[in-house]
Amino acid sequence: MDATPLSARTGAPRTDLPGRLLGCPAPAKINLFLHVVGRRADGYHLLQTAFRLLDWGDTLDFALREDGAIRRVNGVPGVPEEEDLVVRAARLLQRAAGTRLGADIALHKALPLGGGIGGGSSDAATTLIALNRLWNCGLSRAGLQALGLQLGADVPVFVFGRDAFAEGVGEALQPLALPPAWYVIVFPGTGVPTAEIFRAPELTRDTAPIKIVDFVTGTTRNDLQPVACSRFPEVRRVIDWLAQHAPARMTGSGACVFAEVASETDARRIAGSCPAQWQAWKVRSLARHPLYEWLQ
Numbered sequence: 001m002d003a004t005p006l007s008a009r010t011g012a013p014r015t016d017l018p019g020r021l022l023g024c025p026a027p028a029k030i031n032l033f034l035h036v037v038g039r040r041a042d043g044y045h046l047l048q049t050a051f052r053l054l055d056w057g058d059t060l061d062f063a064l065r066e067d068g069a070i071r072r073v074n075g076v077p078g079v080p081e082e083e084d085l086v087v088r089a090a091r092l093l094q095r096a097a098g099t100r101l102g103a104d105i106a107l108h109k110a111l112p113l114g115g116g117i118g119g120g121s122s123d124a125a126t127t128l129i130a131l132n133r134l135w136n137c138g139l140s141r142a143g144l145q146a147l148g149l150q151l152g153a154d155v156p157v158f159v160f161g162r163d164a165f166a167e168g169v170g171e172a173l174q175p176l177a178l179p180p181a182w183y184v185i186v187f188p189g190t191g192v193p194t195a196e197i198f199r200a201p202e203l204t205r206d207t208a209p210i211k212i213v214d215f216v217t218g219t220t221r222n223d224l225q226p227v228a229c230s231r232f233p234e235v236r237r238v239i240d241w242l243a244q245h246a247p248a249r250m251t252g253s254g255a256c257v258f259a260e261v262a263s264e265t266d267a268r269r270i271a272g273s274c275p276a277q278w279q280a281w282k283v284r285s286l287a288r289h290p291l292y293e294w295l296q
């Protein structure tokens with residue numbers, strides 16, 4: 001299907017109503033490659049990856065509360081309020097900024113859960129950016145990136161707001177200038193749990209580090225892909241199907257698979273021919289996070 005672009009879905013976010021920020025976009029990401037180059041003492045893995053933002057995502061509405069409560073107006077099915085990254089992000093910022101203000105938060109979910117496209121992480125980043133504005137906290141982009149890292153390794157890049165070459169656990173970010181592109185994204189129907197993939201004994205953890213220039217010219221891969229494919233064979237079937245049309249690779253820890261294609265027409269045709277048991281979208285790259293200008 002055609003992924004409704006974030007801009008077409010919401011227009012610009014509405015900022016004109018007092019105490020409200022409506023239609024705040026939370027874009028998806030893909031990892032163009034992902035190398036595991038080591039492991040920290042706390043078990044987290046050291047990565048090298050290239051993040052690309054997509055013009056496809058969730059949207060969130062925020063309404064100011066004077067009583068300090070953080071309320072989820074409509075949750076994600078199966079995700080308890082205490083674990084919801086949106087609620088956790090709001091509470092974290094509230095504490096860090098020392099504000100007595102609260103918020104009602106509505107999340108309109110478009111992204112599949114456990115897709116390796118950073119849905120929950122992006123929701124959390126948009127919550128940090130939007131509430132920083134609504135509550136007048138005055139935190140900087142770097143300050144919100146550091147807060148975001150406490151919520152998950154994928155949160156900082158969405159606050160960073162640009163395509164990026166990432167190192168560390170994904171938090172050491174350098175901007176990447178990539179030409180616009182069209183992608184087909186396919187979801188096998190069931191999400192992959194990130195922790196299980198990183199825990200796997202068979203995971204390759206010693207890929208030799210590369211330089212940014214090698215990423216453009218050299219051979220890369222996703223080190224998490226063989227592990228996800230052997231434990232979740234449907235991911236392998238999706239890769240094999242999509243690879244008939246264009247070079248296909250898994251994003252993040254799965255379960256989504258992506259392929260860059262030459263044109264919007266190709267993207268629509270390939271996504272439209274996806275077997276019915278999976279979901280496929282035609283998606284465009286996004287040069288900047290739609291809320292990029294909200295931070296200095």
Ligand SMILES: C[C@](O)(CO)[C@H](O)COP(=O)(O)OP(=O)(O)OC[C@H]1O[C@@H](n2ccc(N)nc2=O)[C@H](O)[C@@H]1O
Pocket residue numbers: 031034043044045046047049116121151152153154155168169170194195198199252253
């Ligand atoms: C696979 C990626 O999506 C690539 O962008 C990310 O590395 C995952 O980021 P994320 O979903 O935000 O991950 P987190 O919520 O921080 O961690 C989930 C689990 O994955 C493992 N994890 C995550 C990131 C990382 N660099 N090393 C890890 O070992 C940890 O065991 C952790 O318990």
Ligand SMILES: Nc1ncnc2c1ncn2[C@@H]1O[C@H](COP(=O)(O)OP(=O)(O)OP(=O)(O)O)[C@@H](O)[C@H]1O
Pocket residue numbers: 076079083084085086112113114115116117118119120121123154191192194252253254255
């Ligand atoms: N607001 C949220 N949206 C989606 N998932 C959430 C949210 N809050 C918490 N979660 C939990 O996080 C899990 C992974 O969510 P998500 O969809 O972000 O995975 P992902 O796309 O694989 O992310 P990543 O690429 O960052 O690993 C979900 O299965 C769910 O239990």
